[in-house]
Amino acid sequence: MEKIKYLIIGNGIGGLSAAREIRSHDKEGSILLISSEPYLTYYRPKLTEGIFEDFTVDSLLVYDESWYKQRNIKTLLETTVKKIDIDNNIVYLDDSRKIGYEKLLIATGSRPFIPPFKGKDKEGVFALRTLQDLNEFKEFLKSCNTVSVIGGGLLGLEAAWSLKQLGKEVNVIEFAPYLLPKQLDRELANRLEEKLNSLGLRIHTNSQVEEVLGDGRTNGIKLNGDKVIPTDAVLVSSGIRPNLDLIVDTSIEYDKGIKVDSQMRTNVENIFAVGDVVEVEGMVLGLWTVANEQGKVAGANMVGLEKEYKQPKVFTTLEIGDIKVFSAGDINNFDRIYEYKDSSKDIHHKIFTKNRITTGVILFGDIKDRNKFNTAIVSQLPVEELLKKDDRFKKA
């Protein structure tokens, strides 16, 4: 049986980033990346633009084949790991081979969460996670005029805009009373909704899909309150769930995602985990940058160095057409708001403070100062310091 020094399950950015880090410290040890997908690691976030832009697989790849060859990083594509035998350090593959390992990294990512509405298996209901999903969706879209996106989060809104640019009529169905409740307050969320509607999207907040209608193929959706919206296709964008199937029957600890320490080590000494499959402070983050950073940390620790992962403060940027929005920090737990408004330029900025410390910010319209505000939040800057040379902001 073949034995690999560093075995990595999943070649998303988490797995790739770990392989890169391992090779930069250990020039000799064997590295094998195994993936169920048939492609080398590609930029998954670019799938959203891929809805309306033509692309080649090569243009999406993080590195081409020669990069792997030069570094002697081996890949095994279109192959799924079916089982991990923790006691004997062996993985079993779907082609009935088995491979031994010294150190194992689980970087199996996540899959879309599809809420349990009726008709979710009808033809015309899609979720976008892989290049294969995108190709199938695009093929189906050729015979569609109207598409409904279920979920008005960041990814849902970006996908809706791509569909609009492709020339489709687009509905966005959002369960919450207003868009992006973690990132925006009601006033600015309403402003965003108006602007998205003026770009031609049809936003339905406070709405829940109860059923996808149609005889075999989708022809409508039924919302709460028996409202029916005709639609030719549905794109579900309602969050993710970590791919835990491989570990649920093992002694690896998990809750929402795999539990890891600050070195990205699971409770099993020689097994690490990174990316969308892990939980950090009780949350599954689902971000490219986080998986990339965690991969670096795991890679370093797998070769025996000591590196710690520090959870960065998460911020959000949304750019759709000429709409620009930036949000960072906590905008729901404050005792004062400072505001700057320039209606002629459609700019509205809000700074949220608690005990005079800058805790959150929303920049609407003009986001060029986002780094300055983000740094103020990360460093917990007193608001007087932040506004020392800026007399535009007034207490709200």
Ligand SMILES: Cc1cc2nc3c(=O)[nH]c(=O)nc-3n(C[C@H](O)[C@H](O)[C@H](O)COP(=O)(O)OP(=O)(O)OC[C@H]3O[C@@H](n4cnc5c(N)ncnc54)[C@H](O)[C@@H]3O)c2cc1C
């Ligand atoms: C459409 C879209 C847009 C996005 N946009 C953004 C964005 O703008 N910004 C951002 O920060 N993030 C974005 N993300 C999220 C980002 O892509 C993910 O956080 C990131 O890809 C996670 O990387 P990962 O390595 O953990 O897992 P993944 O990228 O999910 O890769 C895991 C791989 O493991 C494989 N695998 C799973 N189980 C097995 C097994 N048993 N055997 C073998 N292989 C297996 C899977 O097939 C997959 O190829 C977006 C995601 C999508 C889908």
